Amino acid sequence: MFFWVALGFLSFQGADTPVLSGVDVLRKDEGAVSGRVGLITNHTGVARDGVSTLTVLRDELGVDIVALFSPEHGYWGDVAAGDDVGSTTFSAILIHSLYGDTRAPTPEMLDGIDTLVFDIQDIGVRFYTYISTMKLAMEAAAAAQIGFVVLDRPNPLGGVRVEGPVLDPDFASFVGIAPIPLVHGMTAGELARLFAASMTGLELEVIQMRGFRRSTLWKDTGLSWNPPSPNIRTARAALAYPAFGLIEGINVNEGRGIEDTFERIGAPWIDGEKLAAALSQAELPGVRFRSTSFTPRAIAAAPRPKYRDEICYGVAMTITDEARFEAVRTGLTTIATIKALHPEAFEWVRRGEGYWIDLLLGTDRPRRALEDGMAVDAIVGREASELARFIEHRRAYLLY
Incomplete structure (x- = not known):
């Protein structure tokens, strides 16, 4: 269990006091962000009582908000994954899209801005793109010699678990922006x-949370779950x-087109009973499996699901x-098991010249190892150092 190498001694316990996110701390202390501010946020940028960060900063603290910036899924979080987000206006403020023609603020967007403030709920997974937006915005702020402030928020997965390959720079992309696990x-x-350590001239300030510690999981925070994107509807889905x-990296539906995305997977050609039995026999810790079937539909959250309108098992x-x-x-065990049970139907999803799974994992080592028949325990173990x-x-x- 590779994340126990250095962290297994930490226990998972609830917080002693309710967690206050960075915006709540700023609000409570009546702190100030100086100058003309560009706010990078979306619908998850809210205080504990549900008041938006925009309202807290502009209307309560008197901050001069001159521009808004939105990430993937848009300011309201209702755009499907991978779809371009257009620029628009809200509350008489221009919202610049950072998931359309550009993924980073341009010099023209930053003209007249003294400080960028970032307040978006991330979910602790490298290929979830909000941290990529943050890093590119930090680089733009450094180039423009303006300040950058992060209003911190909990990692729903906590601060103990560390898993997966560290990104190989050769596989860097918008779903893998930095060499982190x-x-x-x-x-x-x-x-x-961590990102700022490799940048020159960036003035970074982090407004820390209160009541959060490394062992805090989302259920311990006392915060309401606000789906950060259309398919992460629940804290369970984030886990x-x-x-x-x-599973996005293979020709199997990852639950898009149904309500419990990322909690059920299937394809028309899978034997669900055999797959459930094999995964149960693997005795993976902290999880259980049962066979299921579902029919993906084109919905707002997933307009183009794999195997649309086909029964998947x-x-x-x-x-x-x-x-x-x-x-x-x-x-990885699920992928290896599907491959072993259905070798003729199994396929890796291509992305341009390469494979999508390699970008998700940040390396081609696991895919190549699975092709060579290496056991998942060995694949995981060689990443431990x-x-x-x-x-x-x-x-x-x-x-x-």
Whole structure:
């Protein structure tokens, strides 16, 4: 269990006090963000009582908000994954899209701005693109010599679990923006500190949370779940995402087109009973499986699901112990098992000249190893030393 190498001694316990996100701390202390501000946010940028960060900053604290910036899924979080987001206006403020013609603020967008403020709920998985937006915006702020402030928020997966390959720079992309593990166990503010270490001239400030510690999971925060994207509807889906999100890399539906996305997977050609039995026999920690069937439909959250309107057979996954659950091992074992049960139907999803699974994992090592017949335990085990190095490296940037 590769994340236990350095962190297994930490226990998972609830917070002693309710968690206050960065915006709540700023509000409580009546702190100020100076000058003309560009706010990078979406519908998840809210205070504990549901008031938007825009309202808190502009109307309560008197901050001069001159521009808004939105990530993938748009300002309201209703655009399907991968679809371009257009620029628009809200509350008489221009919203610049950072998921359309550009993924980073341009010099023209930053003209007249003194500080960028970032407040978006991330989910702790490298291929979830909000941290990519943050890093590119930080680089733009450094180039423009303006300040960058992060209003920190909880990592729903907590700060203990660290899993998955550390990204190989040769596989860097918008779903893999930096050499960090797939499950990194860091908050956005902590990641910003790590990213800033390789930038020149960036003035970074992180407004830290209160009541959060490394062992805090989402259920311990007392915060309401606000789906950060259309298919992460629940905190359960966020926990499952680094496991069954990897299913995007093969020709199996990852639950898009149904309500419990990333908790059920299937394809018309899978024997769900055999797959459930094989995964149960693998005795993966903190999780159980049962056979299932479903029919993906074109819905707003997934307008183009795999096997649209076809009956898919597969498995439903239930996480029974969040502290023991190993998402990446579970995802790779599921892929390996489907490949073994259905070798003639199984395919890797191509992306341009390469494979989507390689971009999700940040390396081609697991795919090549699975093709060579290597056991998942061996695949996971050979990443342990690099993970241990990352765990040591990140210590300097942790805040909690």
